[in-house]
Amino acid sequence: MNFIKSLSCFGGSLSSTADQSRSERRSGTTMNRNVFIHKRKKPSPLLRLPEELQSKICTYLQAHDIAKLAQVNSHINITIKNADLIAKAWYRQFALSHQTLLKTPLTSKDKNQLEGWLRRFTKDEALIKSIMDRQESKYFPVLFVSTVTKLMSECETFKLETKATFPAFGKSDLFKFSPDGHHVIIPIDKGKVKIYGKKDGGSWEEKITISHDDWIRSVTFSANSRHVVTTSDDKTAKIYDLSTDGSWVEKATISHVKSIFEATFSPADRYIVTASKDGKAKIYGKQDDGSWVEKAIISHDDFENSAEFSADGLYVVAIEHRRAIIYGKQDDGSWVKKAIISHYKPVRSAKFSADSRHLVTCSNDGTVAICGKKDDGSWRIEIILTVHEDNTAKITELRMNE
Numbered sequence: 001m002n003f004i005k006s007l008s009c010f011g012g013s014l015s016s017t018a019d020q021s022r023s024e025r026r027s028g029t030t031m032n033r034n035v036f037i038h039k040r041k042k043p044s045p046l047l048r049l050p051e052e053l054q055s056k057i058c059t060y061l062q063a064h065d066i067a068k069l070a071q072v073n074s075h076i077n078i079t080i081k082n083a084d085l086i087a088k089a090w091y092r093q094f095a096l097s098h099q100t101l102l103k104t105p106l107t108s109k110d111k112n113q114l115e116g117w118l119r120r121f122t123k124d125e126a127l128i129k130s131i132m133d134r135q136e137s138k139y140f141p142v143l144f145v146s147t148v149t150k151l152m153s154e155c156e157t158f159k160l161e162t163k164a165t166f167p168a169f170g171k172s173d174l175f176k177f178s179p180d181g182h183h184v185i186i187p188i189d190k191g192k193v194k195i196y197g198k199k200d201g202g203s204w205e206e207k208i209t210i211s212h213d214d215w216i217r218s219v220t221f222s223a224n225s226r227h228v229v230t231t232s233d234d235k236t237a238k239i240y241d242l243s244t245d246g247s248w249v250e251k252a253t254i255s256h257v258k259s260i261f262e263a264t265f266s267p268a269d270r271y272i273v274t275a276s277k278d279g280k281a282k283i284y285g286k287q288d289d290g291s292w293v294e295k296a297i298i299s300h301d302d303f304e305n306s307a308e309f310s311a312d313g314l315y316v317v318a319i320e321h322r323r324a325i326i327y328g329k330q331d332d333g334s335w336v337k338k339a340i341i342s343h344y345k346p347v348r349s350a351k352f353s354a355d356s357r358h359l360v361t362c363s364n365d366g367t368v369a370i371c372g373k374k375d376d377g378s379w380r381i382e383i384i385l386t387v388h389e390d391n392t393a394k395i396t397e398l399r400m401n402e
Contacts (some may be wrong), residue, residue: 014286055083063089081378084139087146100311100354103141109180111135114144121151164204166196174216178225179348185219185228185243193219193230193238195248208248210238218262222269229272231260239284239292252292254282258303268307271295273316275307283317283335296335298327305347307314310356317350317359324350324361326379339379341369358382 042363044242048059058066070077080086111132118128128206134140168175170187173261177184182198191212196204212232219230226242237254254263258277259353265272272284272292281298298307298318305319316327316335324347326339341350343363350361359371359379368385 049078054079055085058085061089084143086138087142090146091142106141106144117148121148121155163202174219175222176219178221178346179223180225182225186214190215191232195228197246197374210240212236217260220264222265223267224269225271227265231263232273233259235259237263239272239291251290252284254284256280262306264308266313267311268313271309271313273307273309275304275305279303281307295333298335310352312356313355315352315356317352319347319350321346323347326359337370341371341381343367
């Protein structure tokens, strides 16, 4: 069974029987206009094109238009199904950053977990098999996410079922699920959190208690769900790794002179960067033997509000009061300052784009700056958006004089 065959949310089912198409007049709707194709001896010019060109033409259409086109002609229907064009068109409607967010959960789940995810919404084992057989395809995330979306849209109701109840304490931002959904962190005291693990039957069991000598500031899972880092007002950050036997083991303690606001992992989970009130950011890297060692210290004149990696792991942005500072990783493993984006008031956030070629900063001074990476590796401010008190916004594009 081809899962695209019944994507009702994309415009209806797709006929795969050529005899049926030839035995009746076909009709469809595209671009809000009804289309009727009568029998004729000569094939349409579109059908005389190679399948590669037919597929290329479909890349300029929306998902519902492709679905209706498939209903009009069985030959095009086969091309559309073989190339999964409907699912790809549905996926293209999302921005690149949103596509990355949709794909990320799949990278941390194995085949059994993904099959279980599908079984929440369908009992059609043939459908599940048709999707999972494509797991090695580069288009698998597109097929999987579009199918789950379609199945969820067909659910009339969702049943909520209580699986566990935990004792808890403190701020809600310290409650964290791992990306794979198999572990959860629960604060139980100002300086303590517990990690619970999900068992095969769906119940939860306590795995470990992580303790600090003062208030815990942040808890963070790595993208692969196998590492945890906690930060605290006791001036330390603690790194824990998940062992093959399912236990959590402390691997390293990062020390600062003052409180540590937060710590984040690089996308590939090989590095951690901390942000501290002492004006320093420390970068730790994971060795081949599983240990974590200090790789670099980034020092500033003011305290570090936050620090995080770019998607490719080659850059770090650190917020230092009214400035966002970009650091780049060198071939020898060192980190050097690449650019400084200054504002008149404190910087609230600084985020890299999904392709790691742009940085967006937002400040309390009412400005948003977009900084772009050039071909020579330098970074320059390209656009400044200024919000004024009269409820108007001005966009300024900065260009180099030629």
